[in-house]
Amino acid sequence: MNLIKPCLFQLSFWLRLAALFSLLLLGGCADNWGWYVVSPATETGRQNLAFLIDGLYYTMALSVTAISISICLGLIVALPGLSARRTPKTINRVFVELVRAIPILVLILWVYYGLPQVAGISISVFWAGVLALAISDSAFQAEIFRAGIQSIDRGQYEAAQSISLNYRNTMRYVILPQAIKRILPALGNQLVYMLKMSSLVSVIGMQELTRRANELVVTEYRPLEIYTILVLEYLVVILIVSAGVRWLERRLDTS
Amino acid sequence: MTRSSDKPFIQIQSVSKHFGQFCALDSVSLDIELGQKLVICGPSGSGKSTLIRCINRLEIHEKGKIFIDGKIVDGSPAGQDVLRNNVGMVFQQFNLFPHLTILENLMLGPVRARQLPESEARDLAMQYLERVRIPEQLDKYPAQLSGGQQQRVAIARALCMMPKIMLFDEPTSALDPEMIAEVLDVIEELADSGMTMICVTHEMGFARQVADMMLFMDHGKIVETGPPKTFFTAPKSDRCKLFLSQILRH
Numbered sequence: 001m002n003l004i005k006p007c008l009f010q011l012s013f014w015l016r017l018a019a020l021f022s023l024l025l026l027g028g029c030a031d032n033w034g035w036y037v038v039s040p041a042t043e044t045g046r047q048n049l050a051f052l053i054d055g056l057y058y059t060m061a062l063s064v065t066a067i068s069i070s071i072c073l074g075l076i077v078a079l080p081g082l083s084a085r086r087t088p089k090t091i092n093r094v095f096v097e098l099v100r101a102i103p104i105l106v107l108i109l110w111v112y113y114g115l116p117q118v119a120g121i122s123i124s125v126f127w128a129g130v131l132a133l134a135i136s137d138s139a140f141q142a143e144i145f146r147a148g149i150q151s152i153d154r155g156q157y158e159a160a161q162s163i164s165l166n167y168r169n170t171m172r173y174v175i176l177p178q179a180i181k182r183i184l185p186a187l188g189n190q191l192v193y194m195l196k197m198s199s200l201v202s203v204i205g206m207q208e209l210t211r212r213a214n215e216l217v218v219t220e221y222r223p224l225e226i227y228t229i230l231v232l233e234y235l236v237v238i239l240i241v242s243a244g245v246r247w248l249e250r251r252l253d254t255s
Numbered sequence: 256m257t258r259s260s261d262k263p264f265i266q267i268q269s270v271s272k273h274f275g276q277f278c279a280l281d282s283v284s285l286d287i288e289l290g291q292k293l294v295i296c297g298p299s300g301s302g303k304s305t306l307i308r309c310i311n312r313l314e315i316h317e318k319g320k321i322f323i324d325g326k327i328v329d330g331s332p333a334g335q336d337v338l339r340n341n342v343g344m345v346f347q348q349f350n351l352f353p354h355l356t357i358l359e360n361l362m363l364g365p366v367r368a369r370q371l372p373e374s375e376a377r378d379l380a381m382q383y384l385e386r387v388r389i390p391e392q393l394d395k396y397p398a399q400l401s402g403g404q405q406q407r408v409a410i411a412r413a414l415c416m417m418p419k420i421m422l423f424d425e426p427t428s429a430l431d432p433e434m435i436a437e438v439l440d441v442i443e444e445l446a447d448s449g450m451t452m453i454c455v456t457h458e459m460g461f462a463r464q465v466a467d468m469m470l471f472m473d474h475g476k477i478v479e480t481g482p483p484k485t486f487f488t489a490p491k492s493d494r495c496k497l498f499l500s501q502i503l504r505h
């Protein structure tokens with residue numbers, strides 16, 4: 001079983017990719033496509049292609065940094081939500097509801113243009129993007145963590161208490177390791193979501209995949225081909241990331 | 256064993272516990288001496304679990320007082336300390352940590368709560384695994400063991416904290432019949448070694464063997480107590496008589 005599953009998954013993965021490429025190739029034969037802008041056969045084509053693909057670094061850097069921060073933030077927000085007392089619970093609810101009500105794009109704009117004035121600090125495009133994405137995602141992370149932690153049987157807390165573990169050690173050694181295993185699929189989804197949302201940071205000038213495609217469209221005026229490449233870029237990255245998440249899940253499952 | 260007072264080791268003084276409107280414990284009083292083996296029985300919902308869970312504060316009683324070793328158990332730091340140092344518990348559903356190996360299950364408390372060095376904790380764990388007769392399973396995960404083995408691991412895990420008293424809440428009622436004996440044997444051995452214990456169980460054969468006091472509960476009250484001899488042969492109350500006749504019939 002364990003041998004067949006990854007193969008199956010990879011097969012379907014490659015099938016999907018192959019289907020897409022063949023579609024594009026077919027399309028490429030039609031008159032209204034002008035693949036020369038990104039053709040690896042010409043010097044400018046290669047340059048344009050490299051320019052587009054280089055944005056991957058920023059897309060990845062943005063998403064991975066933002067999700068790391070949002071996971072920590074989400075956990076910090078989730079814990080008071082699990083309290084039996086009223087005040088911590090309210091703090092959790094207010095944060096989650098407020099943050100969820102703000103569109104990500106609006107948050108990005110506000111953090112980049114508004115926060116420097118309010119806080120009297122200067123903030124780079126990259127960190128404004130990371131901050132906005134992380135805050136916005138942390139509300140979802142908090143809900144994921146809360147559900148994950150709540151799904152752990154009460155007996156686990158009681159057993160931990162009966163061997164004298166304090167709250168911190170109970171969370172760290174008993175509850176969270178089990179909760180993380182259960183919420184890993186949701187965290188994986190969230191990373192994929194984050195990769196897609198990072199395209200919004202293009203509006204404040206972050207040179208990630210989407211911004212670069214926009215800029216190239218302005219100079220080359222071949223939106224169809226360039227945005228198709230953009231679609232492909234996201235598709236490949238996200239398929240690879242989801243494959244990685246599933247691989248991780250399987251590994252954790254067997255241990 | 257050192258004692259800081261000559262009062263009973265555990266004193267329960269008119270303890271009450273409600274769940275909403277429902278009265279699960281109705282002003283229960285009980286003394287337990289060191290070395291005593293108390294077996295609690297009674298119909299479902301009579302408050303047996305609630306009583307022993309109040310002793311180690313898994314449930315928080317709202318009226319009355321509980322003293323262990325002369326110190327009041329009320330959630331204060333001193334009360335928590337006396338709980339930590341004295342009371343071990345074994346659950347009906349084992350409650351082993353599924354993501355940890357058997358050895359890790361046993362070492363977690365000593366290492367994280369007692370700050371014992373890993374090597375000492377490992378020796379301790381091995382010692383108790385041998386005592387519950389499963390030293391060879393140390394690297395497996397709980398799910399790879401049978402129910403009987405899991406419950407024996409849970410007993411060893413509690414013993415690794417070196418408690419003076421062990422609480423058992425129906426330790427065999429989640430087990431297949433053929434595994435009950437192996438767990439009861441371990442508990443019996445523990446009783447013979449002088450461990451103080453309170454055990455909720457419906458295994459009356461075991462109770463006769465091990466108990467030096469029987470306790471029958473109904474509707475949140477202690478209805479009858481006594482040494483097993485008189486308890487089984489000449490129960491005083493009708494409710495206890497009825498219960499015993501029902502449970503001993505099969």
Ligand SMILES: Nc1ncnc2c1ncn2[C@@H]1O[C@H](COP(=O)(O)OP(=O)(O)OP(=O)(O)O)[C@@H](O)[C@H]1O
Binds near residue numbers: 274277297298299302
């Ligand atoms: N957390 C809870 N919330 C509400 N009611 C509870 C809770 N725990 C126990 N009860 C109720 O309190 C009563 C006593 O429960 P308890 O578990 O002490 O009974 P028991 O004697 O151990 O029964 P059993 O033999 O079924 O284990 C039951 O009627 C139960 O429904």
Ligand SMILES: [Mg+2]
Binds near residue numbers: 424
């Ligand atoms: Mg019970």
